[in-house]
Amino acid sequence: MTQAVPAISDHLARIDVEGYTILEGAIEPDLVDELRETIRRLERELHVEPKGTSAEGHATRRMYNLLAKDPAFQAMPVHPNVLPVVERLLDRGCLLSGMTAIDIGPGETAQPMHGDDIVMSRHLQRPHAPMMVTTMWALDDFTAENGGTQFVPGSHVFPRTPDEPGALDGIETRPLEMAAGSVMVFHGSLWHGGGSNTTSDEWRCGVNVQYCPGFVRQQQNPYLGVPPEVAATFSDRLLELLGYRLYKGIMGHVDGASPGEVVFGARMAETAYRDSEQRGSRPMTGDLGADA
Numbered sequence: 286m287t288q289a290v291p292a293i294s295d296h297l298a299r300i301d302v303e304g305y306t307i308l309e310g311a312i313e314p315d316l317v318d319e320l321r322e323t324i325r326r327l328e329r330e331l332h333v334e335p336k337g338t339s340a341e342g343h344a345t346r347r348m349y350n351l352l353a354k355d356p357a358f359q360a361m362p363v364h365p366n367v368l369p370v371v372e373r374l375l376d377r378g379c380l381l382s383g384m385t386a387i388d389i390g391p392g393e394t395a396q397p398m399h400g401d402d403i404v405m406s407r408h409l410q411r412p413h414a415p416m417m418v419t420t421m422w423a424l425d426d427f428t429a430e431n432g433g434t435q436f437v438p439g440s441h442v443f444p445r446t447p448d449e450p451g452a453l454d455g456i457e458t459r460p461l462e463m464a465a466g467s468v469m470v471f472h473g474s475l476w477h478g479g480g481s482n483t484t485s486d487e488w489r490c491g492v493n494v495q496y497c498p499g500f501v502r503q504q505q506n507p508y509l510g511v512p513p514e515v516a517a518t519f520s521d522r523l524l525e526l527l528g529y530r531l532y533k534g535i536m537g538h539v540d541g542a543s544p545g546e547v548v549f550g551a552r553m554a555e556t557a558y559r560d561s562e563q564r565g566s567r568p569m570t571g572d573l574g575a576d577a
């Protein structure tokens with residue numbers, strides 16, 4: 286008998302309680318191979334070396350701004366097995382906050398525990414709605430030995446952040462073990478960090494595809510990072526995720542127009558206040574319409 290695939294509502298319920306869920310086998314094997322091979326090729330071509338900070342690691346190759354580096358990455362933010370879960374956690378006006386390839390090498394030590402929305406958490410009373418949703422794509426098998434993410438189930442509702450003095454005392458972490466092609470989706474307040482890689486020869490390649498609500502500043506700036514002639518080749522939905530449309534009909538306008546209209550013309554045309562009023566949604570107070 287084949288096992289039933291959990292419904293989106295099951296994943297949302299799990300995230301609500303535990304702060305994370307795992308979409309097992311969500312990504313087509315061919316795409317997983319293409320993404321991993323693309324990352325390893327770019328690491329060689331761009332001479333990517335560890336950046337040497339405690340957050341970025343001393344034996345980890347990290348690459349940012351992936352959409353500008355290779356067309357293969359365009360499939361990730363809009364993937365039909367992943368994006369609908371994110372849209373239900375945030376809304377359809379969510380933004381791509383950033384994409385980072387994280388290839389953890391032998392000898393790497395554990396990254397400090399953190400929440401991905403820690404910057405926003407400092408200004409809010411915890412627990413709060415996710416100010417970031419991270420989807421961690423496994424492009425190699427993640428194991429406890431090769432740097433599988435360490436995390437603390439349920440910590441998204443803790444009243445404190447992990448960097449507070451004594452916050453980690455007595456806290457048990459769990460290693461994220463999942464097969465290549467699986468994706469962990471987690472609430473931005475979940476305590477986690479890249480694990481140590483105690484193997485002698487295994488690299489652990491994953492990509493963090495991160496989203497934020499449409500009213501939050503993106504961690505990686507796509508307007509300057511992705512040249513307009515490259516962005517022009519993206520699908521409409523990908524451009525929306527980058528922020529080329531308005532959030533709730535007003536946020537992000539440029540002299541009354543959407544950023545997408547300024548850069549790409551009629552294809553992304555939207556006028557602040559007017560279009561949302563004509564659609565019957567109330568930009569200041571109403572829910573984001575499905576078409577927003």
Ligand SMILES: O=C(O)CCC(=O)C(=O)O
Nearest residue numbers: 387433434477478479480
């Ligand atoms: O690589 C990982 O497993 C997690 C990385 C991470 O949490 C981060 O860089 O913010």
